[in-house]
Amino acid sequence: MPSIIRVSGLTKTYASGFTALQNIDLDIHRGEIFALLGPNGAGKTTLISIICGISSPSQGSVLADGFDIVRDYRAARSKIGLVPQELCSDAFENVWSAVNFSRGLFGKPSNPEYIEKLLRQLSLWDKKDAQMRELSGGMKRRVMIAKALSHEPDILFLDEPTAGVDVELRKDMWEMVRQLQKQGVTIILTTHYIEEAEEMADRIGVIRKGKILLVEEKQALMDKLGSKQLSIRLQEPVSEIPEALAEFSLQLDTDGDTLSYRYDSRQESDSIARLLRKLTEQGLEIRDLHSSESSLEQIFVSLVHEKEQ
Amino acid sequence: MNLYAIRAIYKFEMARTFRTLMQSIASPVLSTSLYFIVFGTAIGSRMGNIDGISYGAFIIPGLVMLSLLSESISNASFGIFFPKFSGTIYEVLSAPVSSMEIVIGYVGAAATKSVTLGLLILLTAQLFVDYHIQHPVWMLAFLILTAITFSLFGFIIGIWADDFQKLQVIPLMVITPLTFLGGAFYSISMLPEPWQTLTLFNPVVYLISGFRWAFYGVADVNVAVSLGMTMVFLLICLTVVWWIFRTGYRIRT
Numbered sequence: 206m207p208s209i210i211r212v213s214g215l216t217k218t219y220a221s222g223f224t225a226l227q228n229i230d231l232d233i234h235r236g237e238i239f240a241l242l243g244p245n246g247a248g249k250t251t252l253i254s255i256i257c258g259i260s261s262p263s264q265g266s267v268l269a270d271g272f273d274i275v276r277d278y279r280a281a282r283s284k285i286g287l288v289p290q291e292l293c294s295d296a297f298e299n300v301w302s303a304v305n306f307s308r309g310l311f312g313k314p315s316n317p318e319y320i321e322k323l324l325r326q327l328s329l330w331d332k333k334d335a336q337m338r339e340l341s342g343g344m345k346r347r348v349m350i351a352k353a354l355s356h357e358p359d360i361l362f363l364d365e366p367t368a369g370v371d372v373e374l375r376k377d378m379w380e381m382v383r384q385l386q387k388q389g390v391t392i393i394l395t396t397h398y399i400e401e402a403e404e405m406a407d408r409i410g411v412i413r414k415g416k417i418l419l420v421e422e423k424q425a426l427m428d429k430l431g432s433k434q435l436s437i438r439l440q441e442p443v444s445e446i447p448e449a450l451a452e453f454s455l456q457l458d459t460d461g462d463t464l465s466y467r468y469d470s471r472q473e474s475d476s477i478a479r480l481l482r483k484l485t486e487q488g489l490e491i492r493d494l495h496s497s498e499s500s501l502e503q504i505f506v507s508l509v510h511e512k513e514q
Numbered sequence: 515m516n517l518y519a520i521r522a523i524y525k526f527e528m529a530r531t532f533r534t535l536m537q538s539i540a541s542p543v544l545s546t547s548l549y550f551i552v553f554g555t556a557i558g559s560r561m562g563n564i565d566g567i568s569y570g571a572f573i574i575p576g577l578v579m580l581s582l583l584s585e586s587i588s589n590a591s592f593g594i595f596f597p598k599f600s601g602t603i604y605e606v607l608s609a610p611v612s613s614m615e616i617v618i619g620y621v622g623a624a625a626t627k628s629v630t631l632g633l634l635i636l637l638t639a640q641l642f643v644d645y646h647i648q649h650p651v652w653m654l655a656f657l658i659l660t661a662i663t664f665s666l667f668g669f670i671i672g673i674w675a676d677d678f679q680k681l682q683v684i685p686l687m688v689i690t691p692l693t694f695l696g697g698a699f700y701s702i703s704m705l706p707e708p709w710q711t712l713t714l715f716n717p718v719v720y721l722i723s724g725f726r727w728a729f730y731g732v733a734d735v736n737v738a739v740s741l742g743m744t745m746v747f748l749l750i751c752l753t754v755v756w757w758i759f760r761t762g763y764r765i766r767t
């Protein structure tokens with residue numbers, strides 16, 4: 206798939222000497238939803254700030270739809286819309302002029318029909334004359350999104366779009382993002398809610414301490430790194446795990462009637478079959494079986510920990 | 515050239531002015547009127563003419579300059595400081611606009627506002643004092659040039675300032691004293707030496723003197739020197755603004 210954003214060798218060192226990004230290479234595919242995951246302070250916002258032109262790179266380059274973000278900044282930036290993490294707005298400006306201001310700033314002639322459509326889509330139309338200070342946090346967030354979309358960008362950055370947003374609005378936001386994707390907009394979102402990445406993303410990148418740890422298709426990542434757990438409920442409780450089963454490092458719950466077996470789905474194996482056979486050999490009768498997959502959250506935590514060691 | 519962006523910034527800034535009409539237009543006009551009443555009509559009637567001009571008329575150019583300088587600085591500095599303070603500057607920085615377009619938008623709006631204010635003060639002055647303008651074109655030229663220069667200066671202050679106090683300190687502690695001591699209320703030829711010579715180091719002297727020449731054809735210093743000094747100050751401000759955008763000083767991390 207062709208890249209719409211290509212980050213090569215990007216490094217950012219602040220005047221204080223702190224290196225926020227180290228030699229980042231990243232390709233974002235046209236039309237995808239890409240989730241950038243990482244703990245706080247990992248460099249997510251710095252990366253976005255550089256691509257959008259708010260921060261200057263120390264080294265390396267970024268192409269947005271083929272345009273260099275420094276040399277061809279006009280062409281590059283007019284492709285991009287940004288919804289920053291912080292809710293900030295001019296308190297006394299009304300919604301209608303705020304959104305039209307953004308469109309003008311990005312060099313587009315005014316188009317009241319389009320702005321009206323946009324505001325209606327975001328359920329903001331009846332608030333168009335309201336001043337920003339009168340709006341709730343969720344509504345302000347919608348206005349920020351409307352501002353980012355006012356110039357019809359091909360690429361949309363959502364920096365922590367659902368931080369501090371209630372469940373309903375979060376669901377609305379997800380729906381809106383999917384709609385945008387259908388219209389052909391490429392979406393890059395940062396989040397530390399893994400649930401969000403799991404729900405939305407086509408591909409996932411994990412960033413930590415200014416380095417990209419991995420970039421994977423979401424499903425492949427979950428298949429590859431996901432561990433599974435098999436719970437075996439026994440007919441009769443046992444007081445301890447039989448010696449013969451030691452190789453499986455099973456865990457016995459406090460009631461003594463459930464054995465848990467954690468296995469790695471990466472390694473194809475016959476371990477389950479062997480385990481079940483051994484259980485029968487030991488005379489343990491099985492009452493129930495249940496298997497579960499680890500969530501992206503568990504994958505993420507183990508990944509970040511693994512690299513830390 | 516992203517003309518839509520210049521227009522958007524300009525319109526935004528002008529809308530801010532109209533939202534705060536009392537503070538941005540009415541209050542400077544009122545305070546200048548008080549000067550005219552006190553110094554022009556009340557005290558001025560007991561004072562002799564200066565350079566053949568009645569005292570009330572003599573102080574008009576200086577009073578207009580006083581408002582022009584302080585309003586240009588405060589409009590432009592607040593215009594760029596506030597987005598920095600509230601965080602909305604992100605949008606301007608991520609937009610396809612050049613630094614020159616940003617400056618034209620913000621400084622153009624600030625200068626428009628202070629020129630309008632200067633003209634309003636002149637109109638108000640008609641109510642209290644009888645005066646005429648000998649060189650109206652030059653008067654306008656000085657008015658506009660000074661408004662642009664000091665709006666640029668205000669823009670620089672707005673970028674430099676990282677709290678509200680810094681925003682106020684230069685206009686209050688530097689510009690106001692320099693204007694009062696720059697011949698707004700007297701002709702510098704009235705000063706004893708060495709003050710008369712020392713005063714020539716005050717740049718505001720040249721602004722007021724040139725402006726007064728446009729009104730009455732008399733000046734403390736040659737009008738060409740006044741014009742030259744104004745241009746020099748304009749160039750200095752332009753250079754500093756150019757440097758700010760080149761280095762990203764206090765704007766881009």
